[in-house]
Amino acid sequence: xASQMGFxxxxxxxxxxxxxxxxCQMRHRTPDEVQLRKATSFEQQPxxxxxxxxxxxxxxxxxxxxxxxxxxxxREDGIVVHDPEVxxxxxxxIKACPYEHPVYLEEENxxxxxxxxxxxxxxxxxxxxxxxxxxxxxxxxTVENNEAAGGVPEGAGFTVESTNPTTRFIPIR
Amino acid sequence: MAxxxxxxxxxxxxxxxxxxxxxxxxxxxxxxxSCAPAADSGxxxxxxxxxxxxxxxxxxxxxxxxxxxxxxxxxNCYDTCRxxxxxxxxVAVQIRGDKDNPYTAGSPCVKGQTYLxxxxxxxxIIYPMKRVGPKGPGAQFERISWEEAVQTVTDxxxxxxxxxGSEAIVPYTFSGTFGLINGCFFSGVLRFLYRMGxxxxxxxxxxxxxxxxxxYTFGSQKDVDPEQYANTKLYVSWGSNLSATxxxxxxxxxxxxxxxxxxxxxxxxxxxxxxxxxxxxxIRPGTxxxxxxxxxxxxxxxxxxxxxxxxxxxxxLDQLKAAADLWPAERVAKTCDCTVEELQxxxxxxxxxxxxxxxxxxxVNRDSxxxxxxxxxxxxxxxxxxxxxNAAAGFQWLTCGYWALxxxxxxxxxxxLGASTPGGGxxxxxxxxxxxxxxxxxINITDYADVLNETGRYxxxxxxxVFVYNGNPLVSVPNNKxxxxxLARDEVFVVVSDKWYTDTADYADIILPCTDLLETEDIxxxxxxxxxxxxxxxxxxxxxxxxxxxxxxxxAKAMGYTDPCFDDDIPALAKALIEGTEGANPIYGPxxxxxxxxxxxxxxxxxxxxxxxDLANGFATxxxxxxxxxxRLKELGLHPVVEYIPSAESKDGTPDLAAVYPLNFLxxxxxxxxxxxxxxxxxxxLLHGDPYLYINEADAAARGIADGDAVEVxxxxxxxxxxxxxxxxxxxxxxxxxAGLKSAWPKVMDGKNNVNVTTPxxxxxxxxxxxxxANLVDVRKA
Numbered sequence: 036x037a038s039q040m041g042f043x044x045x046x047x048x049x050x051x052x053x054x055x056x057x058x059c060q061m062r063h064r065t066p067d068e069v070q071l072r073k074a075t076s077f078e079q080q081p082x083x084x085x086x087x088x089x090x091x092x093x094x095x096x097x098x099x100x101x102x103x104x105x106x107x108x109x110r111e112d113g114i115v116v117h118d119p120e121v122x123x124x125x126x127x128x129i130k131a132c133p134y135e136h137p138v139y140l141e142e143e144n145x146x147x148x149x150x151x152x153x154x155x156x157x158x159x160x161x162x163x164x165x166x167x168x169x170x171x172x173x174x175x176x177t178v179e180n181n182e183a184a185g186g187v188p189e190g191a192g193f194t195v196e197s198t199n200p201t202t203r204f205i206p207i208r
Numbered sequence: 209m210a211x212x213x214x215x216x217x218x219x220x221x222x223x224x225x226x227x228x229x230x231x232x233x234x235x236x237x238x239x240x241x242s243c244a245p246a247a248d249s250g251x252x253x254x255x256x257x258x259x260x261x262x263x264x265x266x267x268x269x270x271x272x273x274x275x276x277x278x279x280x281x282x283x284n285c286y287d288t289c290r291x292x293x294x295x296x297x298x299v300a301v302q303i304r305g306d307k308d309n310p311y312t313a314g315s316p317c318v319k320g321q322t323y324l325x326x327x328x329x330x331x332x333i334i335y336p337m338k339r340v341g342p343k344g345p346g347a348q349f350e351r352i353s354w355e356e357a358v359q360t361v362t363d364x365x366x367x368x369x370x371x372x373g374s375e376a377i378v379p380y381t382f383s384g385t386f387g388l389i390n391g392c393f394f395s396g397v398l399r400f401l402y403r404m405g406x407x408x409x410x411x412x413x414x415x416x417x418x419x420x421x422x423x424y425t426f427g428s429q430k431d432v433d434p435e436q437y438a439n440t441k442l443y444v445s446w447g448s449n450l451s452a453t454x455x456x457x458x459x460x461x462x463x464x465x466x467x468x469x470x471x472x473x474x475x476x477x478x479x480x481x482x483x484x485x486x487x488x489x490x491i492r493p494g495t496x497x498x499x500x501x502x503x504x505x506x507x508x509x510x511x512x513x514x515x516x517x518x519x520x521x522x523x524x525l526d527q528l529k530a531a532a533d534l535w536p537a538e539r540v541a542k543t544c545d546c547t548v549e550e551l552q553x554x555x556x557x558x559x560x561x562x563x564x565x566x567x568x569x570x571x572v573n574r575d576s577x578x579x580x581x582x583x584x585x586x587x588x589x590x591x592x593x594x595x596x597x598n599a600a601a602g603f604q605w606l607t608c609g610y611w612a613l614x615x616x617x618x619x620x621x622x623x624x625l626g627a628s629t630p631g632g633g634x635x636x637x638x639x640x641x642x643x644x645x646x647x648x649x650x651i652n653i654t655d656y657a658d659v660l661n662e663t664g665r666y667x668x669x670x671x672x673x674v675f676v677y678n679g680n681p682l683v684s685v686p687n688n689k690x691x692x693x694x695l696a697r698d699e700v701f702v703v704v705s706d707k708w709y710t711d712t713a714d715y716a717d718i719i720l721p722c723t724d725l726l727e728t729e730d731i732x733x734x735x736x737x738x739x740x741x742x743x744x745x746x747x748x749x750x751x752x753x754x755x756x757x758x759x760x761x762x763x764a765k766a767m768g769y770t771d772p773c774f775d776d777d778i779p780a781l782a783k784a785l786i787e788g789t790e791g792a793n794p795i796y797g798p799x800x801x802x803x804x805x806x807x808x809x810x811x812x813x814x815x816x817x818x819x820x821x822d823l824a825n826g827f828a829t830x831x832x833x834x835x836x837x838x839x840r841l842k843e844l845g846l847h848p849v850v851e852y853i854p855s856a857e858s859k860d861g862t863p864d865l866a867a868v869y870p871l872n873f874l875x876x877x878x879x880x881x882x883x884x885x886x887x888x889x890x891x892x893x894l895l896h897g898d899p900y901l902y903i904n905e906a907d908a909a910a911r912g913i914a915d916g917d918a919v920e921v922x923x924x925x926x927x928x929x930x931x932x933x934x935x936x937x938x939x940x941x942x943x944x945x946x947a948g949l950k951s952a953w954p955k956v957m958d959g960k961n962n963v964n965v966t967t968p969x970x971x972x973x974x975x976x977x978x979x980x981x982a983n984l985v986d987v988r989k990a
Contacts, residue, residue: 057891150265
């Protein structure tokens with residue numbers, strides 16, 4: 036088993052600019068109202084801390100176990116990916132996820148999700164959200180490395196539910 | 209791409225889903241199968257394919273062979289993102305930041321990320337249009353040919369010139385593209401306007417007061433490189449919010465802190481930097497001058513300034529001392545709504561810092577006393593020896609001091625207008641304009657409402673046509689209700705060049721479609737970072753859109769002007785801009801030329817310490833020193849040092865008005881908008897949501913306003929009815945002040961007014977700039 040990949044947010048420096056949100060939307064060509072990454076805004080919430088979250092690529096992903104068609108699967112490196120051609124739009128994954136993650140696309144009767152831009156990672160590139168971060172404080176690496184960098188499972192505005200999420204937050208100090 | 213002949217633009221813009229259109233339309237036409245996600249193998253047991261299998265959404269446009277075109281975000285923004293557009297068979301499929309550029313570093317902002325939505329929006333105007341039916345919200349337009357549009361416009365212009373005179377043709381331009389050829393300040397469109405004898409517009413929306421003020425102190429304007437924020441010991445954010453306006457610079461503030469530096473924020477309204485700041489002082493809007501003079505007094509009284517430096521490089525210390533002695537700490541505290549301790553802590557922290565940078569925000573100077581404020585702040589780095597001594601010391605206002613280009617070659621003001629383009633802070637007073645040798649009437653953005661209505665300074669001066677390009681005055685200009693009234697006048701013929709059916713375009717008789725960033729070659733220079741950039745067009749213009757230069761040349765020829773300058777294309781203008789007749793300015797480094805820049809895409813100015821040359825050779829002031837006392841200011845009738853003249857609307861300046869309208873209304877920039885750009889783009893509009901009025905709990909309680917209530921912000925100029933109350937504590941804004949995000953489009957807010965129906969048209973003390981911040985209001989529940 037390869038090491039589990041995960042997001043790392045150095046939360047002290049997140050300024051609530053939401054570039055990660057639209058960076059993600061543009062790569063996945065989402066409809067305007069569909070956000071696979073959600074972030075708080077310093078204009079909607081003038082006092083920090085701010086936070087950005089997408090799929091947590093959980094170690095025990097509920098979305099994978101409930102998927103009746105095998106459309107949602109977990110890769111060897113722990114990234115949860117989704118095959119839109121196999122998806123039947125049953126939304127079981129949305130109901131099972133404690134973090135309200137996959138999003139249903141009504142017109143296409145399927146879901147769409149964060150896959151950590153796995154295809155870009157495989158090509159030696161970085162996820163769209165990571166690239167979009169002007170502060171350079173949203174990154175991806177193995178959970179091992181993210182914890183060595185000071186990352187912990189919970190952040191301000193993010194509490195661990197079941198399913199062992201792999202997102203890590205460097206606490207605000 | 210939509211090509212409807214009759215376009216309805218009223219009642220809010222429909223949310224277009226162009227991306228789907230792109231997927232099945234343009235991309236399919238480009239020979240790609242689909243933009244829809246597709247697992248590469250079609251194998252439904254992806255988990256068996258293991259790490260590095262490629263499983264995950266892989267989009268055809270990502271794997272397709274394409275060309276990468278280097279460009280620049282052309283908006284009126286400090287940062288000027290370097291971008292790379294991937295083009296596949298003539299279609300732009302991806303826009304990413306240029307990772308090689310250290311400053312914007314591969315990360316366009318929340319808005320810039322959405323440029324493909326913007327470019328391919330079905331809302332774009334791509335054909336000339338004429339209005340059918342009445343002016344105003346809900347206006348209807350019908351497609352016409354360029355030939356008919358040009359004929360209509362030039363026939364009317366000729367008629368106006370014959371009857372009322374050429375100056376009755378009034379341009380409006382600001383922002384849109386900030387390209388130095390197609391843009392607003394010195395652009396090639398001005399050749400056409402000056403040749404026609406139209407009124408000459410001072411584009412003084414933004415920075416005029418500060419640009420005018422700084423040379424009286426230093427002789428020239430030389431700002432630090434924002435990449436040096438990382439290396440300074442004290443970073444002062446004064447009336448600025450980089451997180452909204454220059455998001456790429458914030459990482460250098462982070463690095464400053466990580467390197468052991470301190471951060472101080474001076475701002476009446478909370479900004480993200482307050483999370484990290486060692487000190488945040490909420491001075492009352494309009495009172496920066498007494499605060500700065502209070503700091504000066506402490507530095508002088510306590511002897512904590514650089515005496516040797518001041519002795520050697522500065523003049524007028526005695527007069528500065530006399531001006532500062534008027535501001536003992538207790539008086540400052542009372543005037544600025546801060547405490548004596550806050551002032552003293554600031555002064556001592558500033559004095560102690562081995563190196564410091566004050567980054568001054570634009571809102572500081574958008575006030576009737578804006579130039580005085582910038583001048584007062586400018587004394588601080590001089591007293592502490594921060595000028596010319598270190599690359600990470602001094603001030604950052606904006607780097608237009610390094611725009612060493614031949615603007616007059618592009619606008620041809622000297623030849624056609626009698627003097628170079630007026631305004632922008634390069635002229636300080638109206639008297640200088642009157643003596644300036646301009647062949648045609650000079651008008652100003654600041655009191656543009658008066659221009660349109662032939663009132664105030666412009667009483668008796670006819671306005672019969674308005675020519676709008678790169679601009680949306682009905683959103684951005686102060687005293688906006690009167691701007692609307694002016695555009696609505698039956699006798700005023702309105703031409704709008706735009707990409708969108710803006711609120712302004714609803715008043716157009718003729719709309720001319722213009723190109724966007726992916727279609728327009730131009731030269732851009734940052735006004736925060738130290739870069740000059742070339743934008744290479746990535747795709748062919750949509751529909752019949754023309755660049756501003758093509759538009760201006762077409763109109764000039766139809767007016768009958770045979771001057772050879774109207775045959776110049778953008779490359780010719782770019783060459784004239786950069787190289788002139790003598791070659792590029794050495795500030796740009798070796799071998800700079802149009803062709804070199806085109807190949808390199810962007811180039812940073814070679815490193816130097818701002819003002820180090822001036823320390824060695826003398827400052828460009830009359831005395832050759834940093835001038836605390838300026839005879840030139842005295843000659844213009846201004847205080848030779850600086851004095852506190854309260855804002856044109858303020859508790860100190862207009863107590864009677866303040867009794868009726870007791871709240872200072874700060875109208876601040878949103879991170880989601882640049883000028884008025886992007887409010888019509890779906891993803892951004894949804895992120896932006898309903899704009900808030902940030903109001904202190906004490907002010908809210910006194911008015912029976914609860915969090916989430918719709919409110920009206922009002923004064924004698926108008927009622928802004930588009931804001932929702934966010935009731936906050938002293939940790940966001942102090943009682944007595946309210947803040948609202950500026951530049952929202954009424955037509956995407958059900959026709960509700962934005963903040964600018966309340967903002968005033970006062971002209972700033974230096975440079976004839978705007979006074980958005982001199983704005984007293986009251987608030988009531990809607």
